C-alpha cells in the first residue's frame with residue numbers, strides 16, 4: 527500500500543530512460559562458485575621424507591579468480607526513498623547539472639519495485655563474487671531507508687578504490703519497449719575522464735555477458751546494441767573508478783516484469799553480471 531508519489535515514478539519513467547537518468551549509481555555462463563577448496567600437493571615419488579611432510583601439510587585454499595579485486599555494487603534506489611520526498615528531491619551538483627539526490631525508481635504493473643529488484647540482484651551478486659574471491663561492498667545496507675544520494679554512492683566506490691563498480695537498475699519506459707542496456711560515462715572535463723575508457727571496456731564486457739547469460743535482447747528503445755553513453759548521471763560523472771549502470775530491462779514491459787519477479791531469473795541476472803565483471807577484471 528505504499529503510495530509511490532506519482533511525480534517521482536513519472537520522473538523515473540520519463541527521464542530515463544529512466545531511472546538511469548536520475549540516479550547515480552547504475553552480465554554468461556556461470557562459473558561455479560569458487561573452486562573446491564583444497565588440493566594436497568602431489569608428493570615426489572622419490573623423496574619419502576618429503577612425501578611424508580607434504581602429506582601432513584595443511585591443505586592450501588585455491589585462490590578464487592577474483593582474489594585481490596574490489597567490486598562496489600550500487601543497488602540503485604533505496605526502498606524507503608518514497609517516505610522522504612524532501613530528502614530525495616534535494617538538488618545535488620553532478621558537475622554537468624544539478625539534479626535530485628535520488629528518486630524512488632520504478633515498479634512493475636503489479637507493484638514489484640525496482641528497489642526490491644535491485645536489492646535482491648545486488649545481494650545475489652555479492653554471494654557469487656565473494657565466492658570467487660572478490661572483496662565486495664554495497665552502497666547501502668538495507669532496502670528500507672532513504673538514500674544515500676547519488677553523490678555519496680559515487681564516493682563510496684571512489685573511497686573503496688574499486689577495481690570496478692556497477693549500479694543495478696530496472697528501467698521504467700513505455701510498456702511496449704523492452705530489452706536491456708548498459709550506460710557508460712562520457713568525458714566531462716571532470717574526475718571521471720581518466721576512467722572513461724576502462725568504463726567503456728567494462729560496459730562491453732557486461733553487455734556481452736548479460737546477453738549470453740540472460741537471453742534478454744538489446745534494448746529496443748535506447749542506445750546502440752545496448753550501449754549508451756551519458757554525461758548527466760551523478761553516479762558516473764563523479765566516479766574516479768571504472769563504473770557503469772545496467773538497466774536490466776523494462777519493468778513496465780509485461781514480459782520482462784514477469785522475468786524480474788522470478789527469483790530463478792534474478793539469479794541468472796546476478797550470475798551474468800558477475801561474469802561480466804570477472805571478464806573485465808581478468809582481461
Ligand SMILES: [Zn+2]
Pocket residue numbers: 544545546549602603631632640695696
Ligand atoms: Zn533506476
